[in-house]
Amino acid sequence: AQSVSQHNHHVILSEAASLELGCNYSYGGTVNLFWYVQYPGQHLQLLLKYFSGDPLVKGIKGFEAEFIKSKFSFNLRKPSVQWSDTAEYFCAVNADNAGNMLTFGGGTRLMVKP
Amino acid sequence: DGGITQSPKYLFRKEGQNVTLSCEQNLNHDAMYWYRQDPGQGLRLIYYSQIVNDFQKGDIAEGYSVSREKKESFPLTVTSAQKNPTAFYLCASRTDRGAGPQHFGDGTRLSIL
Numbered sequence: 001a002q003s004v005s006q007h008n009h010h011v012i013l014s015e016a017a018s019l020e021l022g023c024n025y026s027y028g029g030t031v032n033l034f035w036y037v038q039y040p041g042q043h044l045q046l047l048l049k050y051f052s053g054d055p056l057v058k059g060i061k062g063f064e065a066e067f068i069k070s071k072f073s074f075n076l077r078k079p080s081v082q083w084s085d086t087a088e089y090f091c092a093v094n095a096d097n098a099g100n101m102l103t104f105g106g107g108t109r110l111m112v113k114p
Numbered sequence: 115d116g117g118i119t120q121s122p123k124y125l126f127r128k129e130g131q132n133v134t135l136s137c138e139q140n141l142n143h144d145a146m147y148w149y150r151q152d153p154g155q156g157l158r159l160i161y162y163s164q165i166v167n168d169f170q171k172g173d174i175a176e177g178y179s180v181s182r183e184k185k186e187s188f189p190l191t192v193t194s195a196q197k198n199p200t201a202f203y204l205c206a207s208r209t210d211r212g213a214g215p216q217h218f219g220d221g222t223r224l225s226i227l
Contacts, residue, residue: 009154034215043118044204044218090156099164101172102216104149104157 002027002095006105013081014113021076021108023065023091030096033074035065036104039087047089050074061085083114116141120205120219127192127199128227135190135222137205144209146188147216150174151202160203163188192224200226 003026013019025031035047048059055067065076074091091105118139127133139146145164149157159172163182177196182188188207192199202223206216 004156006156036218043220044206046215049215092157101159101162102147102157103159106154106156 002031002093002098002103004091004093004103004105006089006091006108008108009106010109010111012111012113015083016080017112019076019078019081019085019110021089021091021110023074023076023105025072025074025091025093025103027072027093027095027097032094033065033067034092034094034102035059035063035074035076036090036092037087038090044090047076081110081112083112086110086112118205118207118217118219120203120222122222123220125222125224126227127224130194132191132193133224135192135203135205135224137188137190137219139186139188139205139207139217139219141207141209141217142185143207143217144185145207146182147206147208148172148178148180148188148190149204149206151204151221157204160190199224 005024007022033050036044037047038044048057050057050067058064063078067074088107088109090107092102121136147162148160151157158174160178161180163169169180179191202221204221205219208216
């Protein structure tokens with residue numbers, strides 16, 4: 001079974017700092033990759049997704065992620081964070097042998113100081 | 115607007131009691147899921163259903179039961195056999211036609227009295 005690791009559990013940044021959240025998965029086959037965000041008091045929302053094609057994926061609110069197959073990674077980035085980016089971020093993987101099931105990472109809680 | 119509705123938002127359970135969490139979707143999605151969210155552990159899959167009258171156990175199904183009598187509804191029962199039920203429960207759905215993201219409800223927070 002595949003697993004997903006998010007190594008940073010808590011990240012604290014000042015506004016305008018750059019962000020990179022790590023995500024690594026364990027499955028060697030074809031994968032679909034997702035980043036979800038959960039703002040305080042809100043439901044999980046899709047931030048961006050990768051299915052195929054250009055490994056650099058752009059999502060909402062200035063976020064992007066890069067799929068590096070050789071490293072089994074799908075790190076999330078944003079050049080300049082804002083206070084409103086304070087949220088919990090989840091990486092998720094759908095492996096081609098898992099039907100439409102998602103495996104989630106443990107989440108990274110981001111706090112942006114104004 | 116289409117979406118997923120979970121109710122109640124907060125629920126309390128007494129020892130030895132079964133409680134049922136509701137999940138309804140009007141997205142016409144085929145597949146529905148129940149996750150449990152605990153701090154630092156991300157989301158763990160409890161049960162999922164790909165079609166009506168069919169469901170499968172996820173990674174942590176013990177102490178839980180589900181039914182899928184209607185396409186739009188996937189209630190989760192937390193039984194007295196679940197010894198550590200305090201958590202945030204999330205319901206999700208997804209169309210089964212090709213790859214696509216899951217859509218999530220707002221969640222139900224369950225606590226033990």
